[in-house]
Amino acid sequence: METILIDGEWNLKRNFIKRTDMFARGEHCGGSYGSLESIRSVVNRIMPDRTVVFWDGLASGTLRKEMYPLYKKNRDKSFIIDDCLMNERQFEHEKNRKYSQIQQKIKVKNYLEELFIRQLELEEIEADDLIALYVKKRRPDEKITIFSSDKDFYQLIDDNVCVLRPSDNKIINKENFKKEFGYIIENTLFLRCFEGDTSDNIHGVNGVTLNQLSKHFPKFLDERYSLDRLLFEAQEKYSEKKLKVFEKIIESRSVLERNRTLMNLKRPFVTEEAKREVVELANYAIVDPDNSDDRSIKTAMRMIVADGYKQFIFQEDMELFFRPFYRLMMKEKEYSSNLLNE
Numbered sequence: 001m002e003t004i005l006i007d008g009e010w011n012l013k014r015n016f017i018k019r020t021d022m023f024a025r026g027e028h029c030g031g032s033y034g035s036l037e038s039i040r041s042v043v044n045r046i047m048p049d050r051t052v053v054f055w056d057g058l059a060s061g062t063l064r065k066e067m068y069p070l071y072k073k074n075r076d077k078s079f080i081i082d083d084c085l086m087n088e089r090q091f092e093h094e095k096n097r098k099y100s101q102i103q104q105k106i107k108v109k110n111y112l113e114e115l116f117i118r119q120l121e122l123e124e125i126e127a128d129d130l131i132a133l134y135v136k137k138r139r140p141d142e143k144i145t146i147f148s149s150d151k152d153f154y155q156l157i158d159d160n161v162c163v164l165r166p167s168d169n170k171i172i173n174k175e176n177f178k179k180e181f182g183y184i185i186e187n188t189l190f191l192r193c194f195e196g197d198t199s200d201n202i203h204g205v206n207g208v209t210l211n212q213l214s215k216h217f218p219k220f221l222d223e224r225y226s227l228d229r230l231l232f233e234a235q236e237k238y239s240e241k242k243l244k245v246f247e248k249i250i251e252s253r254s255v256l257e258r259n260r261t262l263m264n265l266k267r268p269f270v271t272e273e274a275k276r277e278v279v280e281l282a283n284y285a286i287v288d289p290d291n292s293d294d295r296s297i298k299t300a301m302r303m304i305v306a307d308g309y310k311q312f313i314f315q316e317d318m319e320l321f322f323r324p325f326y327r328l329m330m331k332e333k334e335y336s337s338n339l340l341n342e
Contacts, residue, residue: 001049001142004042005134007127008053008119010148011035012108014166016101024308032104033309036111042147042164044324049331052281053112054130055105055121062124063269068262074201107307114300115325116332120281122274128152129268133278135161136266145171152197154188155265178221183210186224189266193259194252202262205252212245227256285336297322297329 015034022030043051064071112119120130128150135144135156144161146153153163154172162173170180177185191213196204213220217233231250238246261267270278288294301318304310313321 001139002046003138003142003144004046004048004051004147005131005144006039006042006051006053006147007131007150008035008105008108009056009127010150011038011053012101012105014149016104022312024311028100029104029107029307029309031101032107032111032307033312035104035108036304036309037312038147038166039112039117040321040324042145043328045169046145046164047324047327048145049328049335050118051328052118052120052134054127054134055109055119056127057121057123057125059124060126063271064126064262067269068202068258070201071262072200074198107303111300111303114295114303115297115322116286116295116329117325118281118286120277122271122277125270125274128265129270130274130278132156132265132268133270133274134282136268137275137278137282139282151188152192152263152265154185155192157185157188182214183221184224187220189260189264190225190227190230192263193256196259197263200262202259203255204259205248205255208245208248208252216243216245227253227260285339287333287336295329297325300325 012031012035015038016028016031019030019034020028022028022033024033039051039053061072109119122130128148131146131148131153135146138144138160142160145164146156146161147164147166149166154177157163157172157174157177159174162171164171172180174185183191191210194205194208194213196202216237217225217230219225220230231253234246234249237243238250286295301322304318310318
């Protein structure tokens with residue numbers, strides 16, 4: 001079974017920001033139409049048996065904030081500062097922008113519902129944690145492609161999991177990872193702990209980069225490192241040569257341990273409810289055998305026309321644009337039929 005996993009929140013936001021010039025019926029639609037077009041492109045390339053889109057739930061990130069109160073605090077602070085500095089006209093514009101993004105998210109979710117795409121959104125849970133949980137709970141015969149630019153997902157790569165990078169449409173897998181990045185995949189999380197994540201307000205260790213690690217610890221590129229091993233080697237090297245980089249590593253244990261907990265997607269921040277929901281999502285039949293018209297690609301087409309998005313399809317007709325989803329529909333119907341006959 002071939003499955004695509006997509007962070008819907010990330011996909012919506014990147015298209016919303018990138019396609020600011022797209023309007024239909026007088027309303028901005030870069031996020032909604034762009035998201036649909038991106039998903040269509042990925043489905044057309046991979047030709048999966050199923051596609052799953054995950055969304056950030058209300059108050060997402062709460063579980064990490066309980067452990068690290070500063071998590072994403074930079075975003076909250078910037079909003080407060082922006083509100084204070086804005087005049088009435090700017091504030092109204094920002095409010096409308098946020099409202100537009102929410103409305104476009106609703107549209108995308110409605111389209112995907114008709115296109116036989118599985119979706120999940122849970123309160124307090126982030127989409128990347130749901131993706132990680134799905135990977136952890138996947139079926140033995142399931143091969144997964146994660147569509148995202150988030151480097152944290154590289155942690156999840158194995159023989160049956162790869163990442164499709166949107167910047168160049170390249171698939172990153174276990175075989176080409178070291179050639180692409182210069183170090184083995186087993187050290188991905190370790191390096192991310194040093195880098196931190198400024199967008200989430202997770203501070204790393206300044207001055208300790210991949211170049212520094214490879215220069216002073218050349219085995220890091222080819223051998224799996226633990227924190228204890230690195231600290232031990234750094235202490236030995238510091239006793240021989242008092243370099244700042246060794247001192248920083250020795251002093252960084254608490255930061256690296258914290259970041260390892262916050263950024264480790266093999267141990268996602270999820271609830272027991274999330275575990276149950278993901279297992280159900282992966283195994284239930286989304287096609288109702290008693291109501292074959294419950295979902296309909298034709299309905300999605302009508303929605304696109306009603307929203308004024310047909311103008312963006314250019315020379316392609318509607319059938320051609322939506323063709324990648326027909327195979328998805330057949331695969332989901334086949335899966336539902338097999339469940340019914342078990």
